[in-house]
Amino acid sequence: MIPTFRILVGGLAAVCLCASAAGEATPLTPEEIAGAERTDGLSIPMPGEFLSSLNKVGKIDWSKLARLAISTNYTSRPQNALNLGGLIADGYVAIEAEDAPQIKNIGKDILVIAKTLGVSKDVLERGGSIINFADQKQWDQLKEELEATQNEVKAGMAESKDGDLITLVTVGGWLRSTEVMSGYVAKNYSEAGAKLLRQPGIVAFLNKRLEKLSDKTKEDPSVTAVRGKMGELEKFIAFPLDKPPTADDLKQLSGLVAGIVKEITKKQTK
Numbered sequence: 001m002i003p004t005f006r007i008l009v010g011g012l013a014a015v016c017l018c019a020s021a022a023g024e025a026t027p028l029t030p031e032e033i034a035g036a037e038r039t040d041g042l043s044i045p046m047p048g049e050f051l052s053s054l055n056k057v058g059k060i061d062w063s064k065l066a067r068l069a070i071s072t073n074y075t076s077r078p079q080n081a082l083n084l085g086g087l088i089a090d091g092y093v094a095i096e097a098e099d100a101p102q103i104k105n106i107g108k109d110i111l112v113i114a115k116t117l118g119v120s121k122d123v124l125e126r127g128g129s130i131i132n133f134a135d136q137k138q139w140d141q142l143k144e145e146l147e148a149t150q151n152e153v154k155a156g157m158a159e160s161k162d163g164d165l166i167t168l169v170t171v172g173g174w175l176r177s178t179e180v181m182s183g184y185v186a187k188n189y190s191e192a193g194a195k196l197l198r199q200p201g202i203v204a205f206l207n208k209r210l211e212k213l214s215d216k217t218k219e220d221p222s223v224t225a226v227r228g229k230m231g232e233l234e235k236f237i238a239f240p241l242d243k244p245p246t247a248d249d250l251k252q253l254s255g256l257v258a259g260i261v262k263e264i265t266k267k268q269t270k
Contacts, residue, residue, distance in 0.1 A: 047089040047173045057193040062097035072112040078220040081165040085172025100134040167209045186250040200238035225263035
């Protein structure tokens with residue numbers, strides 16, 4: 001089973017790179033990190049930990065798991081939150097690929113979206129140290145800094161009482177991570193790889209969080225698209241320990257979650 005960590009939702013925020021953020025940020029203390037972790041109530045794998053578990057099945061060419069840049073010009077706050085979560089996962093794919101330029105490109109996109117969600121201040125304060133770690137190819141330190149940053153931004157969202165956004169960033173990151181994982185395993189099937197996708201408690205928890213969103217947030221087309229498919233997605237994720245999904249199951253799962261992510265990134269029409 002994948003090791004579990006607290007939901008880390010603001011994350012990869014400090015990857016957002018711009019010239020004005022070139023100063024070096026001070027890492028969070030253990031006390032600050034612990035305080036941020038207490039803002040949610042369930043341990044789940046964060047995108048980086050979930051994705052890195054794929055390395056257990058063999059040597060992965062992570063550069064082939066990246067996707068083309070998505071739009072950053074969304075007018076809907078819920079859709080922005082979902083895509084911020086997806087970009088968080090994309091950033092971890094870039095870290096696994098040790099692709100510093102790609103991390104910076106993703107970071108710039110995150111900054112654009114973060115500004116619409118009111119977390120750009122947190123992003124900018126930590127941007128300098130991320131730049132340094134990426135340029136110096138200090139991947140372990142980069143991951144640690146991203147983890148600390150995720151907690152910091154999540155705490156900022158909690159202080160602003162943006163509970164819906166916290167949920168949607170988390171869901172967006174989990175969906176994109178699952179798309180990457182299921183897509184790879186579907187093309188390179190093994191029972192060991194298939195078992196990595198078993199997360200019955202997590203998907204059930206996320207579904208409950210989605211049901212608790214405000215009525216206004218639920219009415220957003222991107223949120224409606226996600227909620228309409230999560231029950232079906234849960235059927236593929238909640239398989240018995242002794243019965244991993246088949247190659248055909250994984251192909252269906254991969255197609256399903258890819259479709260959900262596509263809906264999230266689609267520009268809404270009025």
